[in-house]
Amino acid sequence: MTYRMWIPVRPAGPGTAPAERNVLERGARSCASSGPSTEDGASLDRTIGQMPPGAIPSPAMNPPISFGRFFLPGPTEVPPDLFDAMRRPVVGHRSAEVSGLIEAMQPSASRLFRTSRPVYLSTSSATGMMEAAITNLTRRRVLCLTNGSFSKRFHAIAEATGRPADALEAEWGEPNLPERLRDALAAAPGRYDLVTVVHSESSTGVLNPLEELAAVVHEFDDVLIAVDTVSSLAGAPVETDEWGLDFVLTGSQKAVALPPGLALAVASERALARAEEVEHRGFYFDILKFEKNLERWQTPNTPAVSLLFALDRQLNRMMEEGLEARWGRHDAMARRTYEWVDRTAARTGQPWRVLAPEGYRSPCVTVIMLPEGLTGPEVVSRALAHGYTVAAGYGALKQSSFRIGHMGEHTLDELEALLAVLDEVL
C-alpha cells in the first residue's frame, strides 16, 4: 500500500508550479489516525504542515502530511498546497490584482470546460448556478430529466422560483435515455424551451449519455440544454462546445478538488440570447451580469478571493496534467473499483454489485450495493477506524449501499490502498 506525502515547497502565487510530490512507501495503517466514527466525513483532528513561503524545506520544519485517504464523493480531498494558496492577504475585489488573476485564469478555465466561451465564477455552491440555469433560461417551461436526488433538485428549483416545469423520471440507478427524451419533446411540440440534466448523479453513480441527450435536444427548435456536471467536470469528458451544451455548471469541491464555496459555469451564445428575453432573471445569479462583468475581468458580486487564489493554482495543476490524462486517471480508478466489486462478489459468493449499469457509470463516483447484513454506515465506520473515509449511500440508499468518490487528485495507488483496507475490514 502506498500513499503520498505532500510537502509544499513554493510560495503561493499565479504561475507557481504545483507543489512537488514525494511518493513514499509506507504501511498505511501505521500512520492511520483514529477519530470518532462519523456518518459522512473525516475526523477534524488531522493536522497539516506549514512553512514560510520561499523557505528551504527541511524535515523539522515541514512535518509531511498524508494525502489519499479521504474518498467522499464530495467534498473531495484538497491538496495541501491549495490551502497554501489561500493563505494570502485579501485584496480589494475590484483591484487590478484580482482582475489580473481572473483574466489569467480564463484560458485554462475555458479549456477545462472545452469551450471558447468565458467561465463564470460564482461565490455560491453549484446549486446557485442550477438556479441560474432555471431562472435565466426558462421562458415557457422546463423539462427536468431526473434519475436521482440531484437531478430532482432542478425540478424543485423550478417550483421554488415559479417556473413551469415537468419531470421526466428514470428509476434511481438508471440513466435518462435519449429515446425517451425525444418522445417527450415530440409529444408536446413547443411546450418546453429548456431541458435540464445531471451528467453524473452523485446519489447513484450513474453517468447520463450527455452527448446523445444533447443531440436529441438539438433536433427541436428553440430548446436549450442545461447540464449539472458537478461530479463529472474535470474527471469525465465534457465537451461543452462540441456537444452544443447551452449551460454547464460545476462546483469547486468535486473533481476540481478545491474547498467548497465556488461554482463555475459556462453559457452559450444561445443561452445569452435566451436570457435577454427573460424579464426577471434574479439579481445574484443573473448570467448577463456575469457575462458583462467578465468584460472587465470582474465578478458581479464580491468573490471569495481566497478560493480564487486556490483555483488559479489548481487550474495550473490540471493543465499540467492534461485533461485527457486526467480523464484517463479517473477512468482507471473507476474500472479498478468495478473490478474490486466483482472480485469481492466472487470471493464471498454474495451479491455485491455496482448500482449503475455498464455503459452508464460515472468515472468519479461509484455506488456499491451491499449484501444483506452489511450496511452503508457500517462500512463507513470500519473504514474510518483505519483512517479512511468513504460515504454511506445517499437518501433511500443509505443503508443498502456505500459510495466511493474516486476523483480530484486521487491516484490509482491511493485507491488500491483504500480497497486493500476494505478487503481487510469487510
Added chain:
Amino acid sequence: MTYRMWIPVRPAGPGTAPAERNVLERGARSCASSGPSTEDGASLDRTIGQMPPGAIPSPAMNPPISFGRFFLPGPTEVPPDLFDAMRRPVVGHRSAEVSGLIEAMQPSASRLFRTSRPVYLSTSSATGMMEAAITNLTRRRVLCLTNGSFSKRFHAIAEATGRPADALEAEWGEPNLPERLRDALAAAPGRYDLVTVVHSESSTGVLNPLEELAAVVHEFDDVLIAVDTVSSLAGAPVETDEWGLDFVLTGSQKAVALPPGLALAVASERALARAEEVEHRGFYFDILKFEKNLERWQTPNTPAVSLLFALDRQLNRMMEEGLEARWGRHDAMARRTYEWVDRTAARTGQPWRVLAPEGYRSPCVTVIMLPEGLTGPEVVSRALAHGYTVAAGYGALKQSSFRIGHMGEHTLDELEALLAVLDEVL
C-alpha cells in the same frame, strides 16, 4: 508610528484562543512594501509567515508579518491566524464535525447580532442575503430607502426579481430621516409591506438612524423592516431584537474581518411568518430552508467550510474583546479620523471635510471630501507608495473623495500610523 507583528502560536481549531499579539515598535516606512499603484486594493506581493501547528515559534521559522496597513472599507485586513484556521482539511458538510461547529458558533453569532434568534450562514456575498430579504419578505410592495450605491441595490434586486418596489431617495451623503419615512408610509396605507434600509452606506460613510427608522415602521401594521448592516455589524451598535428588526444581514469581509465568501443573516419570527405567505421565495436564498436546516445545525446548501473554520475563531476573538468594547474601539477610530480631517482643514486652510453630517456618521467607514487639485486616486497612490492602502471615492465621488475603512481588527494605534503617513504625503 507603531504597527503590530502577528505570530500564530497555536494550531487552528474550535475553542482555540486567538493568536497572541506581539506589539513591536518600528518605523513603519522601513518595512513598507512597494507595489504597483492600484485603484482599489493592495499589492499581491506581500508574504505572510507560517509555521507547523503546535510548534514552538522561533524568529527563524516565523518571519513576522505586519498587520495594520490595509484600510479599505471592505474587504478589510484579515488577521493571519484566520488564514491558519482555514488551513484545515475539508470535511463532509453533513458530517457531525461541521454540525458540531455550526452548533458551537450559534450562541456567539446570536450575541453578535444581539438576538435570541439563530444566525443563517450563507455561502454568498451579502448581496445574496439582500436578495433573500426581497424575495422572501415582499408580498405586496417594498419601499427601499436609498441614499447611496448600496441602498439602491435593494431596489435593483426588487426589479430583477419582479417584486413591486418604490425608492424613497435621500441625497448621497445624507441620511434617510424617520419623518420622511413616516410620511411615505402614511400617504399610502397598505401599499407597502416591507421597508429596506442600509445601516452604514459604504459609498458615503453615512450611518442611518436605524433605531428611529425601525420605530416608525412599527407604527404601521404588517410592515417589516430589512436591514443591510454590511459595514456596521460588529463595528457599530445593531440591536436586532431590541429595535425590532425583521431581517438583518451582513457580509464576512467588513467589520467581521474574514475573507469574503460568507454572508450572515437573522430573521425575526414575523419575517418567517411572512415568508410562509410568499409562494416563490427562490431556492438558494429561501430563508425557510435556512431556518429548517439549522434545526440539525446544517446549512441548506454546501457551505464554504474553510470560511466556517475561520468564522469560528473570529467569533471567539470578538466575544473575548466584548461587543461594547469593540464598538468603542470603532467609535474611537472614527472620532480620531474626524479630528484629523478638521485639523488638516485648519492646517492647510483648504476645505477638507467629512461627507456625512455630524450625528449620521458610520464608525466603520469615513468618506473624506478633498480640496480642489487633489483626487481620490492620487491619495490612494501616494499612500500605497508608503505601504498603506486606502480607497478612492465610490462611483460619482471617486475623484472628489477618498475613503478610510477603520474597522475589523484595526486599532487606534494603527490608524494613527496611517494618518501620520497621510500627513506626510498629502
